[in-house]
Amino acid sequence: MTVPDHERAWWKESVVYQIYPRSFNDTDGDGVGDIPGVVEKLDYLDDLGVDVVWLCPVYESPNVDNGYDVADYRAILDTFGTMADWETLLAGLHSRGMKLIMDLVVNHTSDEHEWFVDSRAGDPEYEDFYVWRDGEAVPESEYEAGLYDPAEYGLPRDARERPPNDWESFFGGPAWTWDEGREEWYLHLFDERQPDLNWENADVREEVFEMMEWWFDKGIDGFRMDVINLISKPEGLPDGEDDEAIVRGADKFVNGPRVHEYVRAIHDEAVPDDAMTVGEMVEMSVDEAKRFLGDDGDGMSMAFNFDHMRLDFGPDGGRWSKGEWSVRELKETITRWQGGLDGEGWNSLYLNNHDEPRMVSRFGSEAYRRESATLLATLLYTLQGTPYIYQGEEIGMTNYPFESLEEVRDVDTLRNVEELERKGRFTSDDDLLDLVRYRSRDNARTPMQWSAGPTAGFTDGEPWLPVNPNKSEVNVESARADASSIWHYYRDLIDLRHDEDVLVYGTYDLLLPEHDRLWVYTRTLRDAEGCVAERTLTVLNFGSEAVEFEPPTGVAGEADEVLIANYGEVNTTVEAETLRPWEARVYRLR
Ligand code: TEU
Numbered sequence: 001m002t003v004p005d006h007e008r009a010w011w012k013e014s015v016v017y018q019i020y021p022r023s024f025n026d027t028d029g030d031g032v033g034d035i036p037g038v039v040e041k042l043d044y045l046d047d048l049g050v051d052v053v054w055l056c057p058v059y060e061s062p063n064v065d066n067g068y069d070v071a072d073y074r075a076i077l078d079t080f081g082t083m084a085d086w087e088t089l090l091a092g093l094h095s096r097g098m099k100l101i102m103d104l105v106v107n108h109t110s111d112e113h114e115w116f117v118d119s120r121a122g123d124p125e126y127e128d129f130y131v132w133r134d135g136e137a138v139p140e141s142e143y144e145a146g147l148y149d150p151a152e153y154g155l156p157r158d159a160r161e162r163p164p165n166d167w168e169s170f171f172g173g174p175a176w177t178w179d180e181g182r183e184e185w186y187l188h189l190f191d192e193r194q195p196d197l198n199w200e201n202a203d204v205r206e207e208v209f210e211m212m213e214w215w216f217d218k219g220i221d222g223f224r225m226d227v228i229n230l231i232s233k234p235e236g237l238p239d240g241e242d243d244e245a246i247v248r249g250a251d252k253f254v255n256g257p258r259v260h261e262y263v264r265a266i267h268d269e270a271v272p273d274d275a276m277t278v279g280e281m282v283e284m285s286v287d288e289a290k291r292f293l294g295d296d297g298d299g300m301s302m303a304f305n306f307d308h309m310r311l312d313f314g315p316d317g318g319r320w321s322k323g324e325w326s327v328r329e330l331k332e333t334i335t336r337w338q339g340g341l342d343g344e345g346w347n348s349l350y351l352n353n354h355d356e357p358r359m360v361s362r363f364g365s366e367a368y369r370r371e372s373a374t375l376l377a378t379l380l381y382t383l384q385g386t387p388y389i390y391q392g393e394e395i396g397m398t399n400y401p402f403e404s405l406e407e408v409r410d411v412d413t414l415r416n417v418e419e420l421e422r423k424g425r426f427t428s429d430d431d432l433l434d435l436v437r438y439r440s441r442d443n444a445r446t447p448m449q450w451s452a453g454p455t456a457g458f459t460d461g462e463p464w465l466p467v468n469p470n471k472s473e474v475n476v477e478s479a480r481a482d483a484s485s486i487w488h489y490y491r492d493l494i495d496l497r498h499d500e501d502v503l504v505y506g507t508y509d510l511l512l513p514e515h516d517r518l519w520v521y522t523r524t525l526r527d528a529e530g531c532v533a534e535r536t537l538t539v540l541n542f543g544s545e546a547v548e549f550e551p552p553t554g555v556a557g558e559a560d561e562v563l564i565a566n567y568g569e570v571n572t573t574v575e576a577e578t579l580r581p582w583e584a585r586v587y588r589l590r
Contacts, residue, residue, distance in 0.1 A: 002525045002533045003505045011222070011276035011301050012346060013504055014051035014099070015494050016388045020354045021058055021080055022066055023447050024391055026459035033447075033458070035081035035089055042092045044476070048394060048487075049494035052099045052276070054224050056354060058086065062112050064193040065411050066445075067103075068226060069110035073211045090219055099221035101276060106208050107227045108194040115207075116195050120181055129204055130195045131187035131233065133164040135178070153178060166239045167249030171412050172320075172419035175249065187237075189230060189253065191411055199231045199262055212270035222276030222301070228263060229281045229292075232256030244317050246283055254283045260291055260298050267299025278348055278386075279303045286340030293345030302346040302386055308333045309356060320416045321425075322438050327542040328516050330363070335521075338384055338508040347385025351376055352393060355412075357443045361399035364582065365544050369396050369474075371582035374489045374566035375540055378584035381493040382523065382538045384508050389490070392448050395479045396486040399443040400468050402436050407466055413440040449475040484568075492564055496586075500563070501525060502534040511552050517543045518579070522555065522589070535589040536563065541579035549579050559587040 025037030035058060045053065057067030060075040067077065076083050093100050109116055118126035138160045142148045150159040155178055163176035163185050169192075176185040177192040187196045197204050212223065233256050240249035263279070271277055279292060281303045292300045311329050314321025341347050351359035364372025373396035380387045400407075408414060413436060426432040437443075442465060449471045450457030456471040468474070479487035497503050506523030519540040527533045537555050541547050551557075551574045559574045563586040571577070574587055 002527050003501050007505065011386060014386055015049065015497060016052040016054050016386060017045055017050040018054045018056070018353060018388055018390045020056045020391060020445060022464065023445050025448060026461065029459060029461040030079065031459050031461040031464045032079050034079065035076070035085040039085070039089050039092055042096060045098065046096045049491055050098065050389065052101060052221070053093060054101045055103065057103045057105060062110055062193070064110070064191050068105050069191065069194045070105050071110040071112040074214060101222040101224055102215055102220050103226060104212065104223040105226040106197060107230050108188065108190060108196045111193045111195055120179060122182060128201050129198055131198050132182060132184045133237065135161040135163055135185050138162050165237050165249065167253065168247040170247055171415040173415065205262065205265060209266065209270040216272055216275065225277060225279045227282055228279040229255050229259055229284060231262055232258040246319070250283055255288055263292055263300060264298040271299065276301045281305055286337055289341065290344050293341065297345065302348045304348045304350065305337060307337065312362070320420060320435065320439065322435060326516065327519065331510070331519050334383065335510045342384060342507055347383070348388060349380045349383050349385040350388040350390070351380065352444060353388070353390045354444050355441050357439060358397055358399045359393065360396050366398050368544055368582045369398065370486055371566060373486045375542065375582045375584040377490055377493055378538065378564065378566065378586060379519070379540060381497050382503055382536065382586055384506065390444065394487050394490040395449065395474055395476055397449060397468065397474055398470060399437060400446050400466065402433060402440065405436065408436060408440060408442050409465055410440055410442045410445070413442060451475050451477040489566060496563055502536055506534065506536065511555065517541060517547045518549060537574060537587045537589050539579070539585045541581065541583045544581045546581060547579050550576050555589060558589045560590055561588040562586070563588055
């Protein structure tokens with residue numbers, strides 16, 4: 001056995017499929033996906049070969065942020081179905097040998113959660129469940145000099161008060177909202193209808209642990225933990241100091257002083273040993289991530305980091321401007337995480353999700369849709385870590401050609417664009433729409449394309465977001481009928497991953513680091529004596545032009561088998577060759 005038992009884990013050997021239920025499959029014709037819709041597609045998921053489903057929030061919610069604003073953690077949203085439907089889903093997954101992880105959103109709740117309703121009303125039991133503070137008085141002179149505008153904080157004209165600190169919300173504008181009733185401000189790192197819980201309060205922690213145990217008792221296999229490294233806020237809530245921070249104040253509330261204590265307590269108190277947890281980690285470095293993961297960490301199985309999602313941020317460093325990314329940078333970033341966590345943690349491998357544009361449109365090429373989608377997949381499935389498929393990725397779905405802001409539902413897009421318009425950032429409507437088409441989270445949220453039918457087979461009603469006009473070309477039905485499709489390539493990659501320990505556990509080593517188009521690396525498993533037991537080579541031509549590949553020493557002339565390739569039959573020896581646009585190959589080395 002090349003991989004020691006203590007290093008093995010079911011979640012390392014799994015492929016995860018992420019479902020955004022609102023957009024997956026609608027069975028009752030209201031235009032919104034539902035849980036019976038997921039149940040209907042269980043055989044589909046099984047055929048694809050995935051092991052785990054991550055279900056985005058399905059809890060009771062007013063849907064200001066599509067379920068990331070939870071009003072009741074133990075109830076299923078009506079639109080999505082009933083608890084009985086959810087139980088059918090879990091049983092259906094388990095009977096097919098698949099597992100289910102749920103979304104844990106506990107940095108904040110909805111303002112409709114009864115804890116907040118009671119907190120707002122000043123009920124002594126819940127008073128302290130959220131982060132309430134007095135504001136800062138503003139001298140009349142500042143108002144007169146035009147340096148202070150109460151309207152900016154939604155306050156009446158005669159107000160002379162600003163929020164307790166200068167933190168900003170991820171969705172634009174101040175992270176504080178004034179509450180008339182309590183005459184205090186409350187903190188919200190996201191929308192004003194998503195107040196942040198006060199983790200300093202032991203009762204809050206206890207409530208969260210109990211709720212998690214309740215779901216584990218129902219039989220779930222793990223949690224994806226939403227923005228989990230934001231839960232600890234520093235004492236005194238100091239102003240932000242870093243002008244380059246992703247939002248003002250992030251240098252203070254990211255990885256706050258008690259974050260490890262809390263995350264460890266979550267795992268000690270509420271997570272069974274064999275469960276899987278994946279933390280969504282905003283602004284996380286490799287070294288910080290190690291403290292959450294691995295044998296000496298806080299108990300978390302793996303982490304999503306955002307480093308590669310920042311490469312195309314604009315010149316001002318922000319998400320809501322557009323910059324250029326390069327293959328070199330992407331390579332360097334991923335390589336840093338591959339090397340950094342090897343033996344000390346575990347990576348989550350993803351290039352898109354419900355918050356990010358579609359990976360083909362962003363990192364690949366819509367003109368070479370099949371080739372680039374399969375190349376990107378080859379990358380994800382031959383790196384160390386657990387690969388995640390975001391619904392529709394397996395058929396190469398692309399961004400949506402938004403024609404107007406009216407087609408957008410996403411609170412993040414709408415609020416941020418409003419804020420940028422206020423600051424006069426756009427030169428024209430086209431300029432604005434360009435950015436929306438590039439960045440909006442709704443790119444990922446348009447309905448899943450099952451067929452070429454009128455609503456892509458998603459619903460019998462009016463879909464809540466428009467269906468991508470490319471549905472006649474890009475859909476599950478036609479992809480499954482075509483043996484050379486992206487869908488079939490995914491299935492082959494997933495099989496390969498299940499068959500080859502080296503692709504799961506092997507160490508990653510980058511070759512040709514200076515090359516600005518080719519991404520070439522080996523994965524190596526060693527036996528107990530340290531001798532190479534298994535080795536693979538991945539060669540990717542990351543671009544739309546043909547490129548000469550000169551194999552480096554050590555791999556030239558090697559190989560006896562091609563494990564997978566996205567242009568069909570290729571030479572089984574590694575030799576100098578011209579690689580075609582977006583060509584990807586994986587060899588087994590001798
Ligand atoms: O996302 C947190 C997050 O930091 C981003 O990916 C976010 O979408 C973006 O930066 C917006 O500023 C998580 C969820 O995945 C997202 O859907 C939620 O909106 C957010 O938390 C709040 O719960």
